[in-house]
Amino acid sequence: xxxxxxxxxxxxxxxxxxxxxxxxxxxxxxxxxxxxxxxxxxxxxxxxxxxxxxxxxxxxxxxxxxxxxxxxxxxxxxxxxxxxxxxxxxxxxxxxxxxxxxxxxxxxxxxxxxxxxxxxxxxxxxxxxxxxxxxxxxxxxxxxxxxxxxxxxxxxxxxxxxxxxxxxxxxxxxxxxxxxxxxxxxxxxxxxxxxxxxxxxxxxxxxxxxxxxxxxxxxxxxxxxxxxxxxxxxxxxxxxxxxxxxxxxxxxxxxxxxxxxxxxxxxxxxxxxxxxxxxxxx
Amino acid sequence: xxxxxxxxxxxxxxxxxxxxxxxxxxxxxxxxxxxxxxxxxxxxxxxxxxxxxxxxxxxxxxxxxxxxxxxxxxxxxxxxxxxxxxxxxxxxxxxxxxxxxxxxxxxxxxxxxxxxxxxxxxxxxxxxxxxxxxxxxxxxxxxxxxxxxxxxxxxxxxxxxxxxxxxxxxxxxxxxxxxxxxxxxxxxxxxxxxxxxxxxxxxxxxxxxxxxxxxxxxxxxxxxxxxxxxxxxxxxxxxxxxxxxxxxxxxxxxxxxxxxxxxxxxxxxxxxxxxxxxxxxxxxxxxxxxxxxxxxxxxxxxxxxxxxxx
Amino acid sequence: xxxxxxxxxxxxxxxxxxxxxxxxxxxxxxxxxxxxxxxxxxxxxxxxxxxxxxxxxxxxxxxxxxxxxxxxxxxxxxxxxxxxxxxxxxxxxxxxxxxxxxxxxxxxxxxxxxxxxxxxxxxxxxxxxxxxxxxxxxxxxxxxxxxxxxxxxxxxxxxxxxxxxxxxxxxxxxxxxxxxxxxxxxxxxxxxxxxxxxxxxxxxxxxxxxxxxxxxxxxxxxxxxxxxxxxxxxxxxxxxxxxx
Numbered sequence: 001x002x003x004x005x006x007x008x009x010x011x012x013x014x015x016x017x018x019x020x021x022x023x024x025x026x027x028x029x030x031x032x033x034x035x036x037x038x039x040x041x042x043x044x045x046x047x048x049x050x051x052x053x054x055x056x057x058x059x060x061x062x063x064x065x066x067x068x069x070x071x072x073x074x075x076x077x078x079x080x081x082x083x084x085x086x087x088x089x090x091x092x093x094x095x096x097x098x099x100x101x102x103x104x105x106x107x108x109x110x111x112x113x114x115x116x117x118x119x120x121x122x123x124x125x126x127x128x129x130x131x132x133x134x135x136x137x138x139x140x141x142x143x144x145x146x147x148x149x150x151x152x153x154x155x156x157x158x159x160x161x162x163x164x165x166x167x168x169x170x171x172x173x174x175x176x177x178x179x180x181x182x183x184x185x186x187x188x189x190x191x192x193x194x195x196x197x198x199x200x201x202x203x204x205x206x207x208x209x210x211x212x213x214x215x216x217x218x219x220x221x222x223x224x225x226x227x228x229x230x231x232x233x234x235x236x237x238x239x240x241x242x243x244x245x246x247x248x249x250x251x252x253x254x255x256x257x258x259x260x261x262x263x264x265x266x267x268x269x270x271x272x273x274x275x276x277x278x279x280x281x282x
Numbered sequence: 283x284x285x286x287x288x289x290x291x292x293x294x295x296x297x298x299x300x301x302x303x304x305x306x307x308x309x310x311x312x313x314x315x316x317x318x319x320x321x322x323x324x325x326x327x328x329x330x331x332x333x334x335x336x337x338x339x340x341x342x343x344x345x346x347x348x349x350x351x352x353x354x355x356x357x358x359x360x361x362x363x364x365x366x367x368x369x370x371x372x373x374x375x376x377x378x379x380x381x382x383x384x385x386x387x388x389x390x391x392x393x394x395x396x397x398x399x400x401x402x403x404x405x406x407x408x409x410x411x412x413x414x415x416x417x418x419x420x421x422x423x424x425x426x427x428x429x430x431x432x433x434x435x436x437x438x439x440x441x442x443x444x445x446x447x448x449x450x451x452x453x454x455x456x457x458x459x460x461x462x463x464x465x466x467x468x469x470x471x472x473x474x475x476x477x478x479x480x481x482x483x484x485x486x487x488x489x490x491x492x493x494x495x496x497x498x499x500x501x502x503x504x505x506x507x508x509x510x511x512x513x514x515x516x517x518x519x520x521x522x523x524x525x526x527x528x529x530x531x532x533x534x535x536x537x538x539x540x541x542x543x544x545x546x547x548x549x550x551x552x553x554x555x556x557x558x559x560x561x562x563x564x565x566x567x568x569x570x571x572x573x574x575x576x577x578x579x580x581x582x583x584x585x586x587x588x589x590x591x592x
Numbered sequence: 593x594x595x596x597x598x599x600x601x602x603x604x605x606x607x608x609x610x611x612x613x614x615x616x617x618x619x620x621x622x623x624x625x626x627x628x629x630x631x632x633x634x635x636x637x638x639x640x641x642x643x644x645x646x647x648x649x650x651x652x653x654x655x656x657x658x659x660x661x662x663x664x665x666x667x668x669x670x671x672x673x674x675x676x677x678x679x680x681x682x683x684x685x686x687x688x689x690x691x692x693x694x695x696x697x698x699x700x701x702x703x704x705x706x707x708x709x710x711x712x713x714x715x716x717x718x719x720x721x722x723x724x725x726x727x728x729x730x731x732x733x734x735x736x737x738x739x740x741x742x743x744x745x746x747x748x749x750x751x752x753x754x755x756x757x758x759x760x761x762x763x764x765x766x767x768x769x770x771x772x773x774x775x776x777x778x779x780x781x782x783x784x785x786x787x788x789x790x791x792x793x794x795x796x797x798x799x800x801x802x803x804x805x806x807x808x809x810x811x812x813x814x815x816x817x818x819x820x821x822x823x824x825x826x827x828x829x830x831x832x833x834x835x836x
Contacts, residue, residue, distance in 0.1 A: 030393050032400075078572060086392050090339045091528060092571050094396075098521045099564035106561070213517060217404060220397045228393075256412070262405045266386065269398065273390045459697050462686075466694045469683035476643060476677075478669040478698020478749050 014142070014238030017222035018149060018193055021234050029086075031187075032093040033074070034194050034219055035212030036100035041067045041195030042207035043108050060199040064192050071191025075184045097212065104209040112206035138200045145196055146235065153231060162186055194219075214258055218245075221261040225268055227275030236276060301442055305435035313434045319546040320441040321503045324448050326526040326538035328495035331452055333524075334532035335461070336488045337468040338392060341520050342383065342399035345406045346376045346493045347500025348515025352410060352417060354501040355425035355510050365428045369501030376497020377490055384489035389482060403517060410512045420512055428505040437506050444502060448495055453535060455491070464488055468533075521560065525567040531577030540578055595654075596621045596785055597673070597753060602641055602651035604634075611637040613809040614651070619753065624779060624786045626800035626817075628793070630829055633806040635789045636678055639755050642787070643675045644668040655753075670700055674751035678758045678789075682730035682741045689726045691741055692716050695748025713748070720744045720774065736767045743774065747782070754778070756788035760795060768795065775799070797821065805829070 020034055031037075041063045048059035078092050153159035161182050198207070198215075222241050226233025241261055248260040268275060304316055325347060332338045353375045354368030363371070387398040411419050418424075429436050455461050466474040467481045475481045504510045513519065522545065530541020549559040570577055595618035604612040612634040619625050627635050640646045642653060644665040653661045655671055663671075683691050692713045696704075704712070717723050720740040725733065730741055739759055746754060756775070760768050772795055778784050790796040797803070797817040805813040805820060807829040813820060820826055 030396060078568065087333065087337045087339055088571055088575065090392070090396050091333075091524065092568060094339075094341065094524070095521070095528075095564050095567045095571065098517070099561060099568065102561040102564065106558075213404060217401055221401070224394070224397065256408070258408065259405055262401045265398065265401055269386050269390065269394065273394070459693075462690060462694060463697060465686060465690075466683055469685055470681050472645065472665070473677070473681040473683065473745075474694065474698075475665040476645070476669055476675055477695045477745055478666050478700060479694065480664075480666050 013197075013218060013222050013242050014146060014235040017219045017226065017234040017238050018146075018190075018231060020190065020194075020219045021223045021226075021228065021231065029089040030093065030220070031190060031194075032090070032216060033097040033100055034190075035214070035216030036097050036104065037067050037071065037191050037194040038198035038201075038215045039104060039207045039209065039212045040070075040100065041198035042202035043104065045199045045202055046207070047108075056203075063199050064195045067195030067198075068188045068192035072184055072188040074191070075187035097216065101209055101212055104212075108209065110209060112208045138204060141200055142197075145193075149193070150231065158182075158185070217258065218261055221265045223275075224265055224273075225275055230275070233276050298446065302439075305438050310434055313438055315546060315550055317434070317438055317441050317506060319543045320438075320445045321499055321506075322523065322526055322542035322546055323539050324445050324499035324502075325496060325523045326530065326542045327449060327452055327535075328492045328499070329523050330527045330532055330538045331455065331464075331495075332485075332488045332492045334527060334534070334537075335456065335464045335468055336485055337471075338388070338485055338489065339396050340399045340489065340492070341396060341517065342402045343492070343496050343523055344517070344520035345399075345403040345515040346380060346496035347503065347519070348406060348410065348510075348512075349376045349379060350497030350500030350502075351504030351510045351514050352423070353497075355423055355504050356416060358426050358505075359423065365426060365501075365505045369428075369498065369505065372501040373494050373498040376500070377494035380493025380497075381486065381490045384486040384493075388485045388489065400517075403515060403520060406515050407512050407517075410515065417512075422509045422511040424509055425504060427508050428502070441502060441506070444498065448498070449535075449539070451495075456535060460484075460487075518560065521564070525563045527577075528567045529563070529570050529577050531579030533576065534579040537577050537579040544578070595619060596656060597642065597787070598654040599638075599642065600652045600654075602638070602648045602653065604637055604641060604646055604648050610809050612641065612648070612806075615806070615809075615811050617804055617811065617814075619785055619787055621752075621785055622783065623801045624788070624799055626796040626803045627787065627789045627806065628791075628796060628803060628820075629806035632808070633829075634809040635806055636757055637809075638806070639675060639757055639787075639789065642668075643673060643755060666698065669698060669749055669751075672750070672752035673755065674746035674749050674753070675755035676739070676742045676746055676757055676759055678761070680735070680738045680742050682733070682738050682745065684731040685729060687727050687729055688717055688722050688733075688741055688744070689713055691730055692744045692748050695745040699749050716744045716748055719747070721770075735762050736771070739763075739771070740774070743778075747778070751784070753785045753787065756786060756790075758789050758791060760790060760792045768792065772799065 044063035048054040222237040226237030350372035353372035357363035526541035531537025552559040597619040
């Protein structure tokens with residue numbers, strides 16, 4: 001069962017990680033506020049469905065939409081002017097994450113919030129054990145989102161622009177790609193993915209204002225593990241991390257579950273810094 | 283000594299002399315605020331050394347101060363090591379870890395450094411929180427003070443002396459050839475490398491020195507508070523240090539000093555209304571980073587600054 | 593043979609694009625070699641390979657018969673190969689004096705005290721024509737002054753070979769003449785070997801001993817300027833570009 005947990009979490013990790021990877025690959029910016037966007041989505045989802053009575057599925061969509069718009073807003077006002085200066089974008093997103101964390105604390109309060117499950121009950125898996133339906137649903141939704149993302153990136157024109165800009169910004173603008181717009185939309189998409197992961201997880205693990213740091217870190221570890229800029233890497237990395245963390249937490253120690261991630265990070269940096277599928281750059 | 287030299291030394295000397303007086307007229311409360319401010323001056327200035335002068339944004343700075351505090355504190359509690367020695371050992375430990383961490387992730391570039399230091403900081407905090415058999419976790423570890431007799435004035439002078447010492451070291455580094463290579467790497471790493479500068483070594487060196495300084499500051503801080511908690515190596519603390527450097531003015535010598543005093547004093551006033559200072563400072567820091575990257579120092583005037591940094 | 597710099601079979605790809613393909617070249621001491629070719633031919637990539645910014649996927653590089661293929665940029669600089677950049681890159685927030693001093697520090701030689709270095713910086717700045725701009729910040733310089741500064745910094749590293757990447761770009765005709773004069777003085781007085789990329793054809797043809805032509809990553813022709821100018825393949829490479 002832990003393995004299943006691992007896989008489910010892994011897939012969600014992957015979505016979260018792609019959100020980061022996208023922004024890093026296109027804009028060479030690490031969005032430290034990633035975790036905060038994730039939990040904000042969870043909070044929106046909760047408030048919309050619980051306080052305002054919006055049907056849960058719609059609440060999820062709306063939350064993701066809000067986060068997408070917030071992401072675009074962030075890009076336009078804060079990130080855009082810092083292009084070319086890696087340092088400032090790191091500082092800005094870090095400060096933003098702290099600001100959002102504190103804002104969450106003030107607005108939503110310190111208690112965990114949990115949006116309602118979409119489905120309830122449990123299913124018998126291969127006759128071996130029972131597993132929560134909500135988690136199963138989350139798994140399938142995640143797979144769906146991942147497939148959608150892959151389709152988006154590989155097949156659509158938007159996806160091709162993204163890949164072009166991430167490989168060679170100058171050339172792509174010569175070819176007519178509006179790279180400012182691509183940046184903005186990519187950032188929004190990255191944020192939306194964070195939000196997506198957040199709303200999927202929220203019914204399972206309630207959101208708290210302080211949980212955002214762990215979320216960000218997990219996403220970053222996955223990105224480094226899988227290789228910066230590689231979508232396939234995010235999926236594989238996400239799964240690996242999900243499984244290792246869950247198995248580790250189950251069999252070794254629950255309190256240190258995130259240490260496994262960090263240890264993996266260190267090992268990767270020592271032996272294979274460009275990750276599983278990343279490109280060797282200098 | 284030329285006239286330029288006399289001019290250069292006189293102003294700081296005046297400040298130092300002024301700084302000798304506070305224990306005579308400030309209340310215990312405000313003396314405490316001054317001591318805390320000096321701690322932040324040490325932290326912000328040493329963070330500025332790597333972030334402002336070599337462009338490496340490390341999030342492990344608070345963690346290194348925590349290493350200094352806990353190393354020294356635990357040595358004192360468990361082995362009876364006197365604080366002054368404990369602090370030195372703590373500084374050494376911080377330096378070693380800084381060297382190791384730096385060597386590990388500096389080779390791969392700025393983003394990796396930031397990510398790894400972020401992870402390092404959080405992991406350290408988790409370990410300290412959970413290993414409460416040794417560290418007493420969030421309840422806090424009581425450790426002996428630096429002085430056997432408690433006197434805020436003594437602590438004030440202690441902090442003042444060490445802060446001035448650190449600032450002199452930083453000033454010397456910035457204005458030496460080492461500092462020049464730091465700034466070259468900050469300005470344009472590729473051009474620096476193509477001009478013969480071993481940029482990786484420069485960045486690792488800066489990182490190690492800066493971490494050692496954080497360890498030193500943390501050790502002192504711990505033995506002043508006499509109760510250390512996992513709050514010290516937290517990202518919240520890291521944020522404050524960063525905000526002070528950013529708002530004060532990254533890349534300038536005086537910026538972090540001003541930022542530390544201003545923010546620390548302001549936070550005391552704001553605390554009356556509630557724990558809003560983090561949010562407020564964050565917003566100000568965002569605005570600064572976006573509109574006035576040179577911080578308060580940049581706003582105060584370029585001409586004034588030029589005379590000082592050079 | 594004793595060439596100063598020799599490259600054999602150099603190949604470099606980025607993703608799916610092969611920027612440099614099996615390129616051989618050599619520079620003899622004292623020569624001025626011009627590197628030309630249409631945009632995207634791989635010229636700057638070749639420079640980046642020589643100066644250590646990238647490492648080739650395959651092939652070898654030698655400097656004075658020493659294998660420098662996988663050395664880092666600062667090591668290559670210390671061996672004696674200096675370069676300027678296509679888009680000029682002085683240290684913007686530092687003064688001309690400091691910029692040049694960095695080059696001297698990068699040299700990493702233990703002799704020379706502070707005073708001697710100061711003198712050396714002043715001499716170099718005067719040499720490139722920036723004698724009166726010592727304390728000016730690089731970002732406040734005009735384009736040609738920035739290029740002079742980059743030259744001073746490069747010369748401060750006491751190179752034996754200078755890689756010039758489109759130094760004349762963006763200069764007006766009189767500035768071009770000044771630049772060419774400076775290059776000539778560097779070549780004769782400092783006995784410099786020069787490898788340069790240029791689009792200003794008149795200049796590079798006149799000044800170079802030999803020309804190497806790249807197109808789409810491959811070396812398509814090498815020879816004296818007179819031979820290159822009328823070569824049909826070279827002309828086609830350039831014409832092909834103006835079609836697109």
